Amino acid sequence: MALGTGTDSGTGTTTTSAAAAPSTRVSRRGLLAALGSGAVGAGLVGAGVLAAEVSGRSPSSSGSAGSGDPSTDGGSSAVVPFHGEHQAGIATDVQANLHFAAFDVTATSRDDLVALLQDWTAAAVALTAGKEVGEGGASSGKPLAPPSDTGEAVDLHANRLTLTVGAGPSLFDSRFGLSAARPAALVDLPAFPADALVPERSDGDLCVQACADDPQVAVHAIRTLTRIAAGRAAVRWAQLGYGRAATVDPNAPTPRNLFGFKDGTANPAASDTATLDDQVWVQRGDESGAAAWVVGGSYLVARRIRMHIETWDRTSLQEQEQVIGRTKGAGAPLGHAGEHDSFDPKTLPASSHVRLAHPTLNGGAQMLRRGYNFTDGTDGLGHLDAGLFFLAYQRDVRKAFIPIQTALARQDALSEYLEHTASGVWAVFPGVPEGGYLGQQLLST
Amino acid sequence: MALGTGTDSGTGTTTTSAAAAPSTRVSRRGLLAALGSGAVGAGLVGAGVLAAEVSGRSPSSSGSAGSGDPSTDGGSSAVVPFHGEHQAGIATDVQANLHFAAFDVTATSRDDLVALLQDWTAAAVALTAGKEVGEGGASSGKPLAPPSDTGEAVDLHANRLTLTVGAGPSLFDSRFGLSAARPAALVDLPAFPADALVPERSDGDLCVQACADDPQVAVHAIRTLTRIAAGRAAVRWAQLGYGRAATVDPNAPTPRNLFGFKDGTANPAASDTATLDDQVWVQRGDESGAAAWVVGGSYLVARRIRMHIETWDRTSLQEQEQVIGRTKGAGAPLGHAGEHDSFDPKTLPASSHVRLAHPTLNGGAQMLRRGYNFTDGTDGLGHLDAGLFFLAYQRDVRKAFIPIQTALARQDALSEYLEHTASGVWAVFPGVPEGGYLGQQLLST
Numbered sequence A, B: 001m002a003l004g005t006g007t008d009s010g011t012g013t014t015t016t017s018a019a020a021a022p023s024t025r026v027s028r029r030g031l032l033a034a035l036g037s038g039a040v041g042a043g044l045v046g047a048g049v050l051a052a053e054v055s056g057r058s059p060s061s062s063g064s065a066g067s068g069d070p071s072t073d074g075g076s077s078a079v080v081p082f083h084g085e086h087q088a089g090i091a092t093d094v095q096a097n098l099h100f101a102a103f104d105v106t107a108t109s110r111d112d113l114v115a116l117l118q119d120w121t122a123a124a125v126a127l128t129a130g131k132e133v134g135e136g137g138a139s140s141g142k143p144l145a146p147p148s149d150t151g152e153a154v155d156l157h158a159n160r161l162t163l164t165v166g167a168g169p170s171l172f173d174s175r176f177g178l179s180a181a182r183p184a185a186l187v188d189l190p191a192f193p194a195d196a197l198v199p200e201r202s203d204g205d206l207c208v209q210a211c212a213d214d215p216q217v218a219v220h221a222i223r224t225l226t227r228i229a230a231g232r233a234a235v236r237w238a239q240l241g242y243g244r245a246a247t248v249d250p251n252a253p254t255p256r257n258l259f260g261f262k263d264g265t266a267n268p269a270a271s272d273t274a275t276l277d278d279q280v281w282v283q284r285g286d287e288s289g290a291a292a293w294v295v296g297g298s299y300l301v302a303r304r305i306r307m308h309i310e311t312w313d314r315t316s317l318q319e320q321e322q323v324i325g326r327t328k329g330a331g332a333p334l335g336h337a338g339e340h341d342s343f344d345p346k347t348l349p350a351s352s353h354v355r356l357a358h359p360t361l362n363g364g365a366q367m368l369r370r371g372y373n374f375t376d377g378t379d380g381l382g383h384l385d386a387g388l389f390f391l392a393y394q395r396d397v398r399k400a401f402i403p404i405q406t407a408l409a410r411q412d413a414l415s416e417y418l419e420h421t422a423s424g425v426w427a428v429f430p431g432v433p434e435g436g437y438l439g440q441q442l443l444s445t
Helices: A030-036 A049-055 A109-130 A213-229 A273-279 A289-294 A309-313 A317-324 A401-411 A412-418 B029-035 B047-056 B110-128 B215-228 B273-281 B287-294 B307-312 B317-324 B401-411 B413-417
Strands: A097-105 A160-168 A206-212 A233-242 A297-309 A373-379 A385-392 A418-428 B097-105 B162-167 B206-213 B231-240 B298-307 B372-378 B384-394 B416-430
Touching: A049 A289, A097 A213, A097 A297, A097 A385, A109 A160, A160 B298, A160 B384, A206 A213, A206 A297, A206 B047, A213 A233, A213 B307, A213 B372, A213 B384, A297 B206, A309 A385, A309 B215, A317 A412, A373 B215, A373 B231, A373 B372, A385 B215, A401 A412, A412 A418, B029 B047, B097 B215, B097 B384, B110 B162, B110 B215, B206 B215, B307 B384, B401 B413, B413 B416
Parallel strands: none
Antiparallel strands: A097 A206, A097 A233, A160 A206, A160 A418, A233 A373, A297 A385, A297 A418, A373 A385, B097 B206, B097 B231, B162 B206, B162 B416, B231 B372, B298 B384, B298 B416, B372 B384
16 A cells, blocks of 8 residues: 555656666665765755764765774764674664564575675675665666665665674584584573573574664665575574664763663773773684684674563652662762762662672673664553663673673562563674675684 | 663763753753753764755754744754644654554543543643653652653654644544544445454554654653553554655655655655645535534554565566556656656556556545554564555545555555555544643544
8 A cells, every 4th residue: 555656646747856867776875976966965064963963973974994993984874894803883883773683594504604604795795885785776777687685775875884793502503513613602691580581582593783873774784684595594583673873972972771761871982992802802812723713703692671661660760760770860870970970889779780780790891782772562461562672792701791690680679670581692703804704714614 | 681881880980971960850952952052062063964864854953832834944852843733743744763552542431531631732742842741750859759751762852753643433432422523534444355454453542653753752752651541541552663764855865665666756745735635634524513623633544564575575676666667766657767757657557556546546535645664573484574554644534545445455466565464544633722632622522
């Protein structure tokens, strides 16, 4: 019903196709160039400053592909370089939207797995640059073939898209001869008290985290990789998330979770390379032998955390602040005035979330968190099925996520309002050099 | 796990709370003023022009509340006035994000229904102005009470939020003494060929369409109205949607649906008041007697249309274009070069979507469409559960949606790739005058 162009009037004005029809293939970058110099830009000069403030977008940039550092430029045309020492999407300033997917590999040979990852790499290079995949897109002039790109992101530019890929424990079973290459730190997560995990939406041989400042760009990327994987891997489960804009600007407000509290106040900064080396990136010597491929990579823990917001909403402001350990308005540690005030965690309530998760009580362990809020309709009981899709990168889950979550699940006053409904852990591949492919360090050994 | 402020370091820099802690209540508008003049704006001047182009945001504006016309200004602070002759969110330039909810009224008295709609009105006035609801928000200083506002949108401004409310056929049963006030045009939709409707996610006594340029603002609004309704109405079903930015600028590219085709090329313009009066707003004389309350309102048809994108992606470009009746790249009618070229629908393939939905073949009927793309994870079979959440406003469903959908369901080549999984129809209340409440025209008679 009224898909396509529904109730078109045949008497509309003639001529002037706003988006033009390039003679060869439609490239989003090409379109951008055309748009930037033409009618679409007119009337908007000087506009959007506050939009940029909130969405984290800064001036238009044609990207800086080739630089080893992820671009922090904004604008819908901004490109985060795909190649580098580490994969993008980890230390990259958090984009506004997430589409996360876990895949079961259905291929049965190592060669097919390699080919899949090579094909994904080629697609990721194009997608993250804001281009259509393949040579036969929407205006390819190959009428008898299916379009190589599905087209829904044609006009949407790169929007800082990143694609981050990892391998789950199950990839290291007997199928592909990779058992000896399983890193010691890629442990199966233990069961935690009050876990309510749904197996069909947990784990997966491979994961892909797509983040972008436009949801359709992120969805298009996962759809495209899914399509390319046909016959070799299938989506096991997927999750959309939103609400993490405003982080490019260090002075922007810290995003809030669905309990209304600021979330991520003291996340390590992308510019703090010493902390990232210490806490996020796997270092030389962490693993050896066949597992040394993971150096330069990281470990990702994903947890879908359903938040019982209706129950939370009925508790008093004081109770909420005692449970969290911070004030709701300013996000200040209790007893302090400012969000970033220095504080001693031992002065906070013993069962408060901030105290229990504090690095000084967890052997100094930190994680680089990248959580997104989600709302997946209703639960059939009149409650919103909503919460936080928690994504955390770390150097060793045995020293970070597992001990921290063990403490939280046992003592955290917040746990009463939470339910972990999905879980997964993956060894995230190191960065891809020019000409290389995702997972090459693992699969070429 | 790491909700709130997770792995905070107590050794962070002191002072300078970015978002400050107002002494009374935190108003998003107040925060905006503080932010706009301070550090957050710095470094972003001149930025975001292309972000504005794509997201549909134009220059920052403090809003123009009080004007009868919806604001077309952009920026996260932009406010669409709540009060007016018609409800906002219909002829309003389409925002980037949708949260739609249908409610079952559980109240049993007419007085309770009136009180609910009055409470919703007060909340909608605050929410659409970018303010917290109630007098006891995150920094209210009432520690022993639950906060009146849940807080997750505190820093996010109005973001052009609109809330649009309607009454479904079931509201006019015997419970509230409204049977005589049911408009003749508020018919139950007939069953269409190939409908696959899920009853639990169809219909509803009341509907609320929340649209905003930030998803968290739209989700916060529905959550807030749900909370206010406790004991009087409960969410029956809800749907998130995305991907409809870029419509404020008439020269911006037409958004694309998940089949990769431009969708909405010839939608009536918000400025075309003659067409809106003819096709969208209920006119004096359309209904009489107890049903005359609906004059100035409209009728909304919502359909959740699952799109079988994997099947579509395997069809050739030529087949796709023949099915739609337009080219994929430029969106031009077949045989023409430009999206907005004038064309004769009879020259298009007989079963093409654009031909069958064309006003000249449907008695001149048009609808004001406001569809959003959706992606709700996977269907358990490795396919994305994705499609279009179709929303269409019209003066009379008997002359618009029903005959058009009847033709499409029978003959449209596109139907093979679609499945309607949810459906609803509502009589949308006329606009609310200052001091009035939603549905007052219906309930005060």
